[in-house]
Amino acid sequence: MALLELDRVSVSFAGLNALTDVSFGLEAGQIRAVIGPNGAGKSTLFNAVTGYIPVRAGAVRFAGQNVLGMPPHRISALGMRRTFQNGGAFSSMTVLENVLAGLSLQTASSVTGLLFGLPGARAAERRALDRAHELLGLMDITDLADRKTADLSSGQQRIVEITRALAAKADLLLLDEPAVGLTASERDHLVRVLRGLAADGIAVLLVEHTIDLVMSVSDRIAVLNYGQLIADGKPEDIRSHPAVLEAYLGKH
């Protein structure tokens, strides 16, 4: 069974169909990209799957559970984590604090424990801190730990956001245009990170405009146009798919 399953998902805004009958699945350890022209419904798809906008019809199953109608924080708690197109890193926090914010619910202690600084709560906080440093190391941003996030380049901020999303044990990561504003070396770094995640069994759903990156990193690609899935397949199939060439790649 697929980790994530979209079954004829439809979303409409004020009577206009933003997504119509979109279906596809995603396995653990798989990287799937969603591409399509501007306004094709890619971000709408992300927002629908993660609980930020209501779905009119269809079903979204994550690890066998129907997540439609759940609020974002509950969907997140199931192990589905996302990033945001316009940057969701907490800008006044340091990089370390951002990552801690991503994993502190994993080491939840009682409010009494937190209020009085009881040993259990302190130990949990230390474990979170160790784990945060470990994650910074894995993502190769240890030297940024105490920098204020607002002071970083937009590429670095995206890496911080991805690190934060990964902090709690995510099984599925949804990345909304993670390569925007990245330098070539940051982009290489991102590709290495994505491949590493997949190797660890984490599924990645990716909205991305950078076609080279999408083609090189994806196992499967879904193509949206006017809210409809017009193609779904391996990168090499998508490259030569007539409907895709017409709707999207043909313009390049």
Add this chain to the structure above:
Amino acid sequence: MPKRLAVLVLAIALAALPLATNDYVQYVLNLILVYGLAAVGFNLVLGYLGQLAFANTAFFGIGAYALGILMEAGLSFWAALLPAGLAGALAGLVVGLPALRLKGYYLAIVTLAFGELMRWGYIHMDAYTHGSSGLGVAAPSLGSLPLDSQAQRYYLILAVAALVVWGVFNLLRSRIGRAWVAIRENESAAASLGYWPARYKVAAFVASGFVTGIAGALFAMLIGRIAPDSFGLNQLLLQFAVVMIGGMSSIWGSILGAALLTATPELLRNFPGAEEIIFSLMLMAVLRFMPRGLAGVLAVRLPMLRERLYRS
């Protein structure tokens, strides 16, 4: 451990302070502690959670009246103090729930109205509050020893305020403090990490209500008589100014702000007629030269007191 040393030096200095004061100066210091604690409570919602809510005077007044009413009903100060804080926390819950649906100026006006409604309540529920004539608050006692000198009250206020501020620091360094700042910065992103924004917002109002309620109770004990006029817009403006001058999202800033805004009018009493002018000029100068408030200067001058989640 420069931070531990700094805290130790501060603790000794605070403990020895009454040796160097007279009754009047000591009273002003007591007032500073009370307003500092009220500003810490205000700052939780205003600075850390980033919500423009103005119910702080209501929390302050509710804590003060709860203490006064409970003591008049026969409870000791010690037995009435925690319930007074809890009354403030309950008021925080009442304000926090509508705050989930309102933002910005709308929240500001609704919370202002709540404060004025409470003031109307103090005036008209005179069976409990004695209305406009005010409610007397007896001096607390320790066993058979009445704590009626300013120095004795200082130690009492200092102990309670230190305990509450310590709890606030603990909350701020935990997931709860991070959640508040995360929600302030980007509510959608906070939810995507598993935080239920509504829950943490209400928690901030409840914590704010508790801290400010305790401050109100200490105020009632210190002043000895409370009246509805103590909890009006003047009080709100003063507490708002303390947070702003002290610095948003800084606990030490709020306490320093209280010191500046409480002590200056007292020092200026020697210049009748000019005090308001000097006071206003001083406030303008602070905001002109210290745009992040006193906390911004503190962060540069005393980096060992660096606070979590405060950014200059």
